[in-house]
Amino acid sequence: MMSRTIRAERVGVTREQILTAAERLFAEYGVCAASNRRISEAAGQGNTAAVGYHFGGKADLVRAIVRRHAVPIEELRARMVAAAEGSDDVRDWVSCMVRPVTEHLAALGSPTWYARFLAQVGTDPALCEILDEENRTSPSLRRAVDGFTHCLPELPAAVQAERGTMMRQLILHTCAERERALARGAATPRASWHDAATGLIDALVGLWLAPVTHPS
Amino acid sequence: MMSRTIRAERVGVTREQILTAAERLFAEYGVCAASNRRISEAAGQGNTAAVGYHFGGKADLVRAIVRRHAVPIEELRARMVAAAEGSDDVRDWVSCMVRPVTEHLAALGSPTWYARFLAQVGTDPALCEILDEENRTSPSLRRAVDGFTHCLPELPAAVQAERGTMMRQLILHTCAERERALARGAATPRASWHDAATGLIDALVGLWLAPVTHPS
Numbered sequence: 149m150m151s152r153t154i155r156a157e158r159v160g161v162t163r164e165q166i167l168t169a170a171e172r173l174f175a176e177y178g179v180c181a182a183s184n185r186r187i188s189e190a191a192g193q194g195n196t197a198a199v200g201y202h203f204g205g206k207a208d209l210v211r212a213i214v215r216r217h218a219v220p221i222e223e224l225r226a227r228m229v230a231a232a233e234g235s236d237d238v239r240d241w242v243s244c245m246v247r248p249v250t251e252h253l254a255a256l257g258s259p260t261w262y263a264r265f266l267a268q269v270g271t272d273p274a275l276c277e278i279l280d281e282e283n284r285t286s287p288s289l290r291r292a293v294d295g296f297t298h299c300l301p302e303l304p305a306a307v308q309a310e311r312g313t314m315m316r317q318l319i320l321h322t323c324a325e326r327e328r329a330l331a332r333g334a335a336t337p338r339a340s341w342h343d344a345a346t347g348l349i350d351a352l353v354g355l356w357l358a359p360v361t362h363p364s
Numbered sequence: 365m366m367s368r369t370i371r372a373e374r375v376g377v378t379r380e381q382i383l384t385a386a387e388r389l390f391a392e393y394g395v396c397a398a399s400n401r402r403i404s405e406a407a408g409q410g411n412t413a414a415v416g417y418h419f420g421g422k423a424d425l426v427r428a429i430v431r432r433h434a435v436p437i438e439e440l441r442a443r444m445v446a447a448a449e450g451s452d453d454v455r456d457w458v459s460c461m462v463r464p465v466t467e468h469l470a471a472l473g474s475p476t477w478y479a480r481f482l483a484q485v486g487t488d489p490a491l492c493e494i495l496d497e498e499n500r501t502s503p504s505l506r507r508a509v510d511g512f513t514h515c516l517p518e519l520p521a522a523v524q525a526e527r528g529t530m531m532r533q534l535i536l537h538t539c540a541e542r543e544r545a546l547a548r549g550a551a552t553p554r555a556s557w558h559d560a561a562t563g564l565i566d567a568l569v570g571l572w573l574a575p576v577t578h579p580s
Contacts, residue, residue: 178488180396267487271540272394273480310553310563317537322530324487337526347526351571358570361562 163202163212165191170199171213175261175327179210179268179275210269211278217252217262218282224248225288232295241295242352244288246319246345253323254341260327267324270317283316300356307360315352322348379418379428381407386415387429391477391543395426395484395491426485427494433468433478434498440464441504448511457511458568459561460504462535466561469539476543483540486533499532516572523576531568538564 169191173182184199184206191198203209225248232240253260269275283289297308326344329336338344385407389398400415400422407414419425441464448456469476485491499505513524542560545552554560 176489178396178490180394181490264487264489268484271480271483271487271537273392273544274394274397276544306553307563311567313541313553314534314538314564314567317541318530318534321487321533321537325529325533328489328492337522337529346577347523348530350574350577351527351530354570354572354574355567356570357574358566361566 159202162191162193162198166193166199166202166209167213167216170209171261171265174210174213174268175264175331179206179265179272184209207275207278210275213262213265214269214278214282217266218286220255221248221252222286222288224251225286225292229288229291229295233291234298235295236299238296238299238356239349239353241292241299242315242349242356243345244292244295245315246348246352249319249323250341250345250348253327259331263320263323263327264331267321270320296356303356304360311356314355318352318355319348375418378407378409378414382409382415382418382425383429383432386425387477387481390426390429390484391480391547395422395481395488400425423491423494426491429478429481430485430494430498433482434502436471437464437468438502438504440467441502441508445504445507445511449507450514451511452515454512454515454572455565455569457508457515458531458565458572460508460511461531462561462564462568465535465539466557466564469543470557475547479536479539479543480547483537486536512572519572520576527572530571534568534571535564 166187170182170187173187173190185196187209188196188198193199195201199209203212225244228244228248232244235241253263256262266279270279293312296312300308303311322344326336326338326341336344338347382403386398386403389403389406401412403425404412404414409415411417415425419428441460444460444464448460451457469479472478482495486495509528512528516524519527538560542552542554542557552560554563
């Protein structure tokens with residue numbers, strides 16, 4: 149009989165293999181289209197029911213992949229938010245939202261699958277709630293929201309909420325678009341994730357500082 | 365025997381019923397999750413193979429739904445682009461990109477499903493090419509791209525391409541987010557599609573006019 153430690157380690161390795169295979173298949177074929185059976189096979193599991201055994205349903209598997217990336221992104225963002233504390237330069241706060249994501253993607257090496265995966269999760273009616281939940285529980289995101297309010301005290305609360313949502317959408321889908329272009333070998337407007345982040349930060353600073361037309 | 369005209373009319377009605385049912389199920393349950401069988405049933409077709417018979421595969425069905433909306437949107441945009449011709453105010457060109465979409469959604473009445481459907485198509489690896497194709501064949505979109513170049517001659521071409529992509533993503537996903545909030549009965553920052561468009565136009569004008577940091 150295996151000792152309990154060795155067994156736990158093996159389970160840990162299997163789970164990681166499944167998460168990695170699932171993320172890749174989700175990005176390349178679609179979150180809904182990639183079956184548990186196919187993921188089990190791609191993860192090198194003899195038992196094609198391995199995904200169900202280790203993760204339950206699709207939503208649980210998706211949540212586990214989101215969490216695996218949310219941890220390092222939250223760490224990066226917590227550090228940046230702490231450094232930005234008290235700043236009234238909106239660029240600092242936009243950077244706190246963009247750089248942790250792009251630095252994490254850059255650190256994963258090439259290719260990445262996470263951005264394409266996440267863009268699907270964000271638009272899937274059965275799964276998008278998972279992203280909202282993760283965002284709600286991030287302490288650094290909450291502090292960043294306060295940072296924007298502090299920087300832009302004259303921006304009406306509804307417009308602040310509106311632009312905050314636009315910012316999240318734009319970061320998510322711009323990263324996914326870049327990842328998609330890289331995967332196809334297509335041209336990209338920027339040579340690196342770092343430079344892509346700079347372009348995104350420029351655009352988002354403009355978005356936040358734009359004058360507000362009051363509704364008729 | 366039915367006359368040829370009556371038969372063609374019946375086929376037309378059936379196809380419309382299928383497109384309407386498919387769009388709703390795609391928005392509510394997911395483009396990949398909603399089966400042809402379920403769509404046939406929701407469209408009131410006794411034969412559960414009706415979708416396959418009339419549209420072939422999922423990609424063909426998705427393309428037919430996209431086209432059904434692309435026609436009125438193209439008409440609205442062609443009119444606005446013609447009116448904006450020669451303008452060097454970037455707001456005019458941003459409006460040409462935003463208003464045709466939001467006015468079309470407003471004209472559909474409540475609820476709408478198209479924005480949630482389209483956001484999924486845009487992020488699905490098996491389907492996103494359909495949107496790119498539709499965009500490439502739109503004459504008014506091409507003229508609008510020229511409009512931006514004319515307005516912002518000093519913006520480097522790569523940044524112009526980058527911001528053009530950001531604009532398309534932001535329009536698509538902001539409309540989907542608003543539609544999702546309306547469907548849930550959640551609060552929205554704006555009371556109407558018209559006002560949501562104004563907020564989106566304000567933000568996008570800021571995005572286009574933002575200063576460019578040159579990459580290190």
